[in-house]
Amino acid sequence: MFHKEGYKIMTVTAIVLIAINLLSYSLINTYWLRFAILAVSVVLFFLIVQFFRNPKRNTLQNDNHIIAPVDGKVVVIEEVYEKEYFKDNRIQVSVFMSPINVHVTRHPIGGEVTYSKYHPGKFLVAWHPKSSEENERTTVVVKNERVGEIMYRQIAGAMAKRIVNYAEVGATVAQGSDSGFIKFGSRVDVFLPVGTEVNVEINQKVKGGITVIADVAS
Template identity: 45%
Template sequence: MIHKEGVTFLIYAFFIIFLFIFLSIFLFSKLTNFFISVLLISLYIFLLFFFRNPKRNFPYSENEKEIISPADGKIVDIKKSFENEYLQKYCICISIFMSPFNVHVNRFPISGKIIYVKYHPGKYLIAWFQKASLNNERSTIVIENKKKQKILFRQIAGFLARRIVLYAKEGFFVKKGEEFGFIKFGSRVDIYLPLNSILLIKNGEKVIGGKTKISIIP
């Protein structure tokens, strides 16, 4: 299944690629045209792969203490960090890097009420750089569960990413595993958890958005 964020893009890309292949027939030799065609068709196959949205019907636990991964990717950092945008306290920050080969759908890591949503325009540094969380284009979401615990997570655009798509709206109640956004072409998601959380993952581990349990909060 193709994600809705890719449908229009893929239609335009198809006609542009078709036009280039058609023109190359008249402009280049047969051998050159063959290599151009293979290259462009391979590019289009990659774009189809990038915008995939596999159906995931996971039996999400109603346990409010279980936090699931908000994104597919690799854990590139786990550290104690002061969150100064909203929480204003030290937390455990887990950073998940999404390469261009990962599914780029982002999912709510916990159920509850969205109490804060903020988009920040910015630069496009390589996503795994530490300063990317402060300087890059990003969006911040905070969810409060029934026990009044607040979990903050942040979409961070990367070097190739040029658009963060965010569906989350302040005041809405959401369920764990539902989509909250999409980032195009390589990016990162950070999630801030209480210091006394029990971590279920380690640095370097690969995670699946909406499936992998990453922590149990107190």
């Protein structure tokens, strides 16, 4: 199963690669060179296709849990001052996505979307300390009665040149449902209330829609 954001790119890539190989077979007489072009084309198309995969995730709905919004590796767990929306201290949990990770963004909690905003910006590498505030990004806040408001922020990186965000203010969303897509690597920050029990560790790999990154049951 593939994400809808990838169909156009996969189609264009396939057409271009087919055209290149047809030209190579008509213009190049050297067998090994034609084979090399074909092999590179197959590998490139495979990489593009796997990037846009959208595996089904059976999220266990639980209002006490805040789940990972994306696949990747936890690179930040720290208390920070969040100045865009809450304007107070929050626990920031950041997940870095490599180009080989699934890049679907999922809602970490279910509830009502109370804030959704796009910010144009730079394309610093995703692990840069200032990328959360200076890079192209979208910020979304979802609210429910159990955990209150949880913010997550999609952040573009050096490779990611387009962020897709489906969250609309006033919409009711299900935990683990599709919230957007980041094309070609980057990271997502989640901002939790201070005192929230964080269940993940630095360098831990998480799976979007599955891994519980925090628990508010206690």
